[in-house]
Amino acid sequence: MPLFDYRCGCGARFERLQPSWRSADPDCPACGDTVHRLPGSVALTGSARPPAGPDEAPTSWEGTGRGDREYVAAWRRTLENRQRLAEKYPELSTKRDAIAAHEGRFERAPLTYRELAGRAATSGDATRGAAEAARARRPGAANAGTSGGDA
Numbered sequence: 001m002p003l004f005d006y007r008c009g010c011g012a013r014f015e016r017l018q019p020s021w022r023s024a025d026p027d028c029p030a031c032g033d034t035v036h037r038l039p040g041s042v043a044l045t046g047s048a049r050p051p052a053g054p055d056e057a058p059t060s061w062e063g064t065g066r067g068d069r070e071y072v073a074a075w076r077r078t079l080e081n082r083q084r085l086a087e088k089y090p091e092l093s094t095k096r097d098a099i100a101a102h103e104g105r106f107e108r109a110p111l112t113y114r115e116l117a118g119r120a121a122t123s124g125d126a127t128r129g130a131a132e133a134a135r136a137r138r139p140g141a142a143n144a145g146t147s148g149g150d151a
């Protein structure tokens with residue numbers, strides 16, 4: 001059985017053995033919300049499985065735990081591991097980049113994990129990183145950057 005690491009929006013974090021990879025995410029023992037699995041922290045007690053790929057990554061802002069920094073970083077690591085593995089095992093490769101958000105301001109230019117993680121690394125905060133990415137997509141955003149101070 002795989003052991004999964006979970007993190008809830010309320011801050012609770014816990015581990016749980018699940019019958020299979022397809023098991024539904026459990027409820028948070030602290031607040032009762034449905035929690036998100038941290039994909040980078042899986043310990044296997046059964047057979048090996050490749051890291052999750054772009055098709056399995058959450059594709060909405062809600063799905064990223066509203067830009068939960070740790071969750072986004074875990075996905076980025078997972079996707080990087082997958083990409084490294086795909087260099088050796090081409091059957092694991094996917095053409096497209098994993099999308100972290102494609103709603104609202106990202107409808108025309110989806111936000112990729114690569115971009116989100118890059119911006120989060122600069123600002124230290126995935127939510128702020130996403131806000132910066134959204135600002136960068138606004139028309140006329142080219143001169144709204146460094147000159148105006150810290151917005």
Ligand SMILES: [Zn+2]
Nearest residue numbers: 008010028031
């Ligand atoms: Zn909770």
